[in-house]
Amino acid sequence: MSGVDRNNSARARARAGRALPPKGAVAAQPARSSLHRSVAQDIGARILKGEFAPGTLLPNEAEWCEKFGVSRTAVREAIKMLMAKGLIQSRPKIGSRVLPRAQWNLLDRDVLAWYCAAANPVHFLIHMQQVREILEPETAALAAANRNAEQMAEIEAAFLQMAEAKTLSAWNYADARFHQAILLAAGNELLVPLGLVIESALENMFTYTASQRGDIGRTLPGHRKILLAIRAQKPEAARQAVRSLLRDTRRIVNLVASSRTRPASRRGRA
Amino acid sequence: MSGVDRNNSARARARAGRALPPKGAVAAQPARSSLHRSVAQDIGARILKGEFAPGTLLPNEAEWCEKFGVSRTAVREAIKMLMAKGLIQSRPKIGSRVLPRAQWNLLDRDVLAWYCAAANPVHFLIHMQQVREILEPETAALAAANRNAEQMAEIEAAFLQMAEAKTLSAWNYADARFHQAILLAAGNELLVPLGLVIESALENMFTYTASQRGDIGRTLPGHRKILLAIRAQKPEAARQAVRSLLRDTRRIVNLVASSRTRPASRRGRA
DNA sequence: ATTCGGCTTTTATCATACAAAAAACAGAGC
């Protein structure tokens, strides 16, 4: 039942991540643990799992208190967080009602994480791929058009880091940095959070992602093409370079999808 | 100071809106007022206004209590909402620190509203237009490819409502419904919240938007083309139809932008 | 000088009490 772990791992994490990373924190630290956060986590995940359908009433605060063994304060603060994410709405005498899916802030990091843990991962991956195919080519094109020297330098630095990556996690980190740099270079503040959310979701999905050990460096030439196009300030070339890279990704997504939807085939690993 | 209207309209709304509106509630009801919400509103708006830069510490809870004349409970619940939106992070002994902009959940309805109230509206409008030009053609194309009969019916119903609209607000409502219907027909759950956020932001910006009285019906032919393309299940035609409509919008955005950036020209109205 | 331990500030959590909203119910008036 919803293990709210209160062990000492939190302390260690806290000590480690004090100084902010150099420039753009690629991976946001995983938000320190606390009671209300755990409770919100649990309830939010349950909602996304469909345990409480939109329109239904959640158990009242007292019941949650009992269920989690925490005070009303903690439960209420958790509820407030879920309200802030558009998952629920609560009113006196009524209780907390799950809002229609359309109002859920699916583009919130947490909500997206719960969703992608709950939903059919193949569906999720396919939809994600669609969004990437819409956004990323245009983002790169904008970057090619609008980049300044400093932004270009960051893109190149990230590329170098990718080229030098030896481990899977190093490669993923550098890859994320590369994409974020392009995002920033596009010069559209609204695109930035969108891209970040996508990356954060891909991170969650990474067991399904093409990030296998053999993939390190395989897509490096593709990334180089993007880099060159942006450096040369050729939007159309950048667009095409990204599309070409995404075609590769799509191939893999389709592969995963077909191996998952046909239960007869073996899935490779547990 | 943050007028919290508490009149009896809420009761009427409550009674009327028990049964959910036909299919997709076009405009989410404006989230009932409450103390913690007002406080969150105020603090959030201030952060977006730049009154508290990223990295700085907010006043502690006690000070907020005093400033707003509310209890610590209310302040804390407000803080929790802002935490949920990625604006701040708080820790014992430290206080609440404003997170770097990259972590702000700018795609949250509230945050976007605060942002677009605080930022340079012209910049905002231009960026928004860019995002629309990226997303909407592809959304329509997907809708043309994936729509089912029911979704098509909703699109047509919305279009009829637009055609019959006499007042500005009726037209805006129907327009929003039209776009939402297309969004849903695209069949990608990740695109839906994105589109909704954009519409909600456009609603906020609507003084700068092309929604002048004379515009009622002017773009109706353009919308009809979109409708026909989706009905005929021709993605490329849908894409082009949306692009053509957006060219019109962009013309107006540029007009607003140039009249705003050159302070010499007169702005039409206060 | 360095390290260890208490001091202090601030949030985190708990407990309790009361206010307010709104549904449900009961009773008066017709």
Next chain:
DNA sequence: GCTCTGTTTTTTGTATGATAAAAGCCGAAT
């Protein structure tokens, strides 16, 4: 019998006060 109205009750909203835990600060001891 029906409706309208006032009361009751349930649930969240807000206030208050107390205690716990985190983490910077500072002084003392080695």
